Amino acid sequence: MNSGPQTLTDTDRELIEAARSTIDAHTDASSLADPGVHTMGAAARDVDGRIHVGVNLAHFTGGPCAELVALGAARANGARHIETIVAVGNYGRGVVGPCGRDRQILFDYHRGVRVLVPTADGVRALLIEDLMPYATAWTIEGGTQPYDRERFGP
Structure with a gap:
């Protein structure tokens, strides 16, 4: 399935702006040197084109990342498929790639989701499968799943 990095679309840039404006409006850090609790914003676009936003909640127990908060907000607002x-x-730190936990959750719950990440060539879109080569999928019904050739290819 690996498709490689894709250049951004206008709707991708709109999504970045939604995440940026959300964290700019709601951060509690007074500067980059201030270890605030709310330092990351995320935006998720569903297949109907609606944008759902969230901010992180840093905590020593591993509080939720902004991406997970945005996914929860999307679900609470009726979104079932994230694009x-x-x-x-x-x-102004710009786009930040998802952590390992977020990647696994996106991989398990949102097959084929496009993830915007920084690269040496600027921000690009990658499918979650491109960020998780040879990953082990998990489902509520079946737990850990065997390697899926259809999802990753030979």
Whole structure:
């Protein structure tokens, strides 16, 4: 399934702006040196084109990342399928790739979702499968699943 990095579309740039404006409006850090609790914003676009946003809640127990908050907000607002997601840091840090836990959750719950990530060539869109080569899928019904050739190819 690996398709490689894709250049951004206008709707991708709109999604980045939604995440950026969300964290700019709601960060509690007074500067980059201030270890605030709300330092990342995320935006997820569902297949109907609606944008759902969230901010992180840093905590020593591993509080939820902004991407997970945005996914929860999307679900609470009726979205069942997410098309694209992005996270942006406060104070102009720009697009930040999802952590390992977020990648696994996106992989398990949103097959084929496009994830906007920073690359050497600027921000690009990648399918979650491209960020998780040879990953082990998990489902509520069946737990850990065997390697899926259809999802990753030979």
